[in-house]
Amino acid sequence: MKLVKDPGSARSGFKDWYLQRLSAVVLAVLLPLPLALLVMVYTGQVDQFGLLDIIDHFVSRLLHTLLIIALIIHAYMGLKVMIEDYVPIIGWRVSLIGAMLVVMSGFGIWWLAIIWAWGG
Amino acid sequence: MSEGPEQRKRPLSPRLSIYRWQPAMIASLAHRASGLILVLFVPLYLWLLHGMTGSPDHFEQVQAWLHSGLGKFSLWLAGISLFYHFCNGLRFLSIDAGWCESRRILRLSARIVIGAALVASVLLAVMF
Amino acid sequence: MSEMIALSVFRYDPEQGDKPAMQAYKVPMSKPGMKLLDALNYIKWELDGSLTYRRSCGEGVCGSDGLNINGVNGLACITPIAGLKQPIHVRPLPSMQVIRDLVVDMDHFFDQYRQIQPWLKTETPTPEHERLQSPEQRAELDGSYECILCGCCTTSCPSWWWNGDRFLGPAALLQANRWIVDSRDEAMGERLDQLEDSFRLYRCHQIMNCMEACPKELNPTAAIDNIKRKILARKS
Numbered sequence: 001m002k003l004v005k006d007p008g009s010a011r012s013g014f015k016d017w018y019l020q021r022l023s024a025v026v027l028a029v030l031l032p033l034p035l036a037l038l039v040m041v042y043t044g045q046v047d048q049f050g051l052l053d054i055i056d057h058f059v060s061r062l063l064h065t066l067l068i069i070a071l072i073i074h075a076y077m078g079l080k081v082m083i084e085d086y087v088p089i090i091g092w093r094v095s096l097i098g099a100m101l102v103v104m105s106g107f108g109i110w111w112l113a114i115i116w117a118w119g120g
Numbered sequence: 121m122s123e124g125p126e127q128r129k130r131p132l133s134p135r136l137s138i139y140r141w142q143p144a145m146i147a148s149l150a151h152r153a154s155g156l157i158l159v160l161f162v163p164l165y166l167w168l169l170h171g172m173t174g175s176p177d178h179f180e181q182v183q184a185w186l187h188s189g190l191g192k193f194s195l196w197l198a199g200i201s202l203f204y205h206f207c208n209g210l211r212f213l214s215i216d217a218g219w220c221e222s223r224r225i226l227r228l229s230a231r232i233v234i235g236a237a238l239v240a241s242v243l244l245a246v247m248f
Numbered sequence: 249m250s251e252m253i254a255l256s257v258f259r260y261d262p263e264q265g266d267k268p269a270m271q272a273y274k275v276p277m278s279k280p281g282m283k284l285l286d287a288l289n290y291i292k293w294e295l296d297g298s299l300t301y302r303r304s305c306g307e308g309v310c311g312s313d314g315l316n317i318n319g320v321n322g323l324a325c326i327t328p329i330a331g332l333k334q335p336i337h338v339r340p341l342p343s344m345q346v347i348r349d350l351v352v353d354m355d356h357f358f359d360q361y362r363q364i365q366p367w368l369k370t371e372t373p374t375p376e377h378e379r380l381q382s383p384e385q386r387a388e389l390d391g392s393y394e395c396i397l398c399g400c401c402t403t404s405c406p407s408w409w410w411n412g413d414r415f416l417g418p419a420a421l422l423q424a425n426r427w428i429v430d431s432r433d434e435a436m437g438e439r440l441d442q443l444e445d446s447f448r449l450y451r452c453h454q455i456m457n458c459m460e461a462c463p464k465e466l467n468p469t470a471a472i473d474n475i476k477r478k479i480l481a482r483k484s
C-alpha cells in the first residue's frame with residue numbers, strides 16, 4: 001500500500017516539543033511553591049492574612065505570573081498532543097484545539113487577575 | 121501485493137485488547153492520565169484561590185470544603201497526580217537529555233516512579 | 249507419554265469470510281530448548297496443514313516470523329517454549345491487516361522504511377577505494393545495524409496503532425538514526441528536514457513497548473531521542 005499522496009514532512013513540530021520541555025523545567029522549579037502554600041492553608045499553619053501577605057508580595061506575584069505562563073503553555077502543548085493522538089478527523093481536531101486554547105487563555109487571565117488583584 | 125478492485129477488506133489484527141501491559145507502558149499512560157487530571161484541577165484551584173483571597177467568610181467556606189470528603193479526595197487525587205507527573209516528568213526530561221537511556225535503566229526507572237507514586241498515594245491518604 | 253504444550257492460535261480464512269477466531273492445539277514437547285516455531289511447524293506438518301504463517305531462516309536473522317506471543321511481540325523461532333505461560337496465545341503482529349491466519353500485510357511497514365531513504369547519501373566525490381571508517385566511527389552503528397526489520401517494535405507501539413499512517417514508527421526511525429550517526433553519510437540535514445514533523449517523529453511518547461518487544465534487544469526509544477537531540481542541536 002504505497003502512500004502515493006504522502007504529504008511529506010511539515011518541517012515543524014520541534015517547537016511544540018521544545019516548549020513543552022522548557023515549560024516543564026519551569027514548572028518543576030516553581031510549582032512546589034503554591035502547592036506548599038495550599039497545604040499550609042489546609043493544615044491551618046497559614047491563616048488568611050498570612051496567605052494574602054504572601055500572595056500579594058511583589059516577588060510572589062512575579063513568580064506566580066511566570067508559573068501561570070509556563071503552565072498554560074505546558075498544558076496547551078500537552079492536550080494538543082493528546083487531541084492529535086486520539087481525534088483523527090481534522091475538522092474536529094482543529095476545532096477542539098482552538099476551543100481549548102480559548103478556554104485556557106480564559107483561565108490564565110482569570111488567574112492573573114486574582115494574583116494581581118485587578119479590580120479588587 | 122496487487123490491490124485488485126475486488127479486494128476484500130482485511131480485518132485488523134487485535135492490538136490494545138491483547139497487548140501485555142509492561143511497566144514502561146504503564147508509566148507512559150499514567151503520565152498522560154496524571155497530566156489530564158492536573159489540567160482539570162486548574163479550574164478547581166482557581167476557584168479555591170478566588171475564595172481564599174476573598175472575604176473572611178469566603179475563606180472559611182473554602183476551608184470547610186477542603187476538609188470535606190470531596191475536598192480531601194480532590195486534594196489527594198491532585199497530590200498524587202502531581203507527585204507522579206513530577207517524578208516521571210523528570211524521568212522523561214532526563215531521557216530526552218540522553219541520560220539513563222540504557223534498556224536496563226529505562227525499565228528500572230519506570231518501576232521506580234510507579235512504585236514511588238503508589239507509596240506516596242498511601243502516605244498521602246493516611247497523613248491527611 | 250511426552251509432555252504436551254497447549255497453544256491457542258489466531259485463525260482467519262479470507263475465503264470463508266468469517267470473523268477471526270482463536271483455535272486450540274496440543275503439541276508434544278519434542279526436544280529440550282524447543283522453540284515456538286517448532287510447535288507451529290508441528291501443527292502445520294502433523295495436525296492442520298491449513299495453518300499459515302511466515303518463516304524462513306528459523307534462527308532470528310531473517311525477521312519473517314514476528315508474532316504476538318502471549319501479548320508481547322517477538323520472533324517465534326528464538327522464543328523458547330519453556331518460558332511461556334500456557335496456553336500460549338499466538339496472534340499476528342498487532343494493528344496490521346491480516347491476509348490469512350498469522351500472515352499480515354507488511355507493505356505499509358516497508359513503505360515507511362523506504363520513506364527514510366535507507367541508503368548512503370554523499371556529495372563528496374567517490375573515493376578511489378571504499379569510504380573508510382575508524383573503529384570508533386564503526387562502533388557508532390552498534391545498536392542500529394543489528395535491526396532485521398521484523399516489525400515487532402513498530403507493531404507494538406500504541407502511537408503507531410493510532411497514527412501509523414503518519415508516525416513512522418520505531419523501526420523506521422531507528423533506521424533513520426542509523427544513517428544519521430553513520431560517519432560516511434553526508435545528508436544529515438536533509439534527513440532531519442524529512443523527519444522534523446509532529447507526526448512522523450514527535451508521536452513518540454516514550455511508551456517503550458518497542459524496546460521490550462525487540463528480539464535483538466535494541467533500543468529504538470533511545471534512537472528516536474537521539475534524532476530529537478540532533479534537531480534540538482541545530483535549532484538552538
Ligand code: HEM
Pocket residue numbers: 020021024025027028029031071074075077078079081082151152154155156158159162205206209210212213452453454
Ligand atoms: C511539575 C512539573 C512538571 C513536569 C516536570 C512535567 C513534565 C512533562 C513532560 C516532560 C511531558 C511530556 C511527555 C511526553 O510528551 O511524552 C509532560 C506532558 C504533559 N503534562 Fe506535564 N509536567 C509538569 C507539570 C504539569 C502540570 C501542572 C500539568 C497540568 C496543568 C501538566 C500537564 C501535562 C499534560 C496534559 C501533558 C501531556 C501528556 C501526554 O502527552 O501524554 N504537567 N509533562
